[in-house]
Amino acid sequence: MFSKACEYGIKASTYIPLQSLQRRRVSLSEIANEIDSPTAFTAKILHQLAKANILDSTKGPAGGFQIPKARIDTIKLGDIVFAIDGDSIYEGCGLGLDKCNADKPCPVHYKFVVIRDELKRMLQNTSLFELATGLETGLTYLKR
Amino acid sequence: MFSKACEYGIKASTYIPLQSLQRRRVSLSEIANEIDSPTAFTAKILHQLAKANILDSTKGPAGGFQIPKARIDTIKLGDIVFAIDGDSIYEGCGLGLDKCNADKPCPVHYKFVVIRDELKRMLQNTSLFELATGLETGLTYLKR
DNA sequence: ATTTTTTCAGATAATTTTATCCGAATTAAA
């Protein structure tokens, strides 16, 4: 469904707010450790999310990543997915046709529209705050 | 969503019944041409589907691929997907965790269950007959 | 029997995705 990169991106974006709510910056190594991901690869993804304005990064000692408190509630799961995997999950044809739409649909087009609309809605309705809360209360997990 | 291999598999499985309904066997080259896929790679996938008992293949002149009439209605889209991509789409965690279930769910677990159940249902309710009919009536397309 | 047409099977190649490595740039602290 999502690329590995996107999976790591989502996990990181779920963990970071947990600390940002207490104004704590988190380092790359802490993140990679907490979400059980390859460090250097994770760096690229975090960088990508920083460029997309989803998180803030600061260099130097005591530097790290952070999401401004106010944004934790407004950033949605879909924003992360879009920043990393692009619009393929929203626009792409289920069978990989270049041009597939209501005018010239592939055999599974209408079947997929239904599923994808629901997925879309879910991604745009789920905030990082909601995801982070699940973690904080011990209801959900990022490892194992 | 699906692998390229699976996309080709679905397309082939949509085209073949169109001919099988008229007791016509189709050759690899015709299939690859009709679904606009790389020939040799398509051969592998068709072979895989043959081993999974989803289609019949016969060698020699006038050989090719076929799906017994009676089975066109009972084979579901989900059978093709399972034969090629395995159960990843049914079982895999949205964030790639090894063990993710109601006991120890990932942050998006419950959100995904809903989507996946609908996808599952769709895949198991859609028969090759239904897909082929769309093609035959000119309602859907396999190329471009 | 021989030839021709086809799928089958294994080896190899190309591409994409995932992952690592290393040094540069930045910033805070000493």
Place this chain on the structure above:
DNA sequence: TTTAATTCGGATAAAATTATCTGAAAAAAT
């Protein structure tokens, strides 16, 4: 001002997926 801790950026490597090539096996037609 130096040092240490960190992200940034580009090069490279490894792994997985996609694609091609080549010859063997099977079966029908000649």
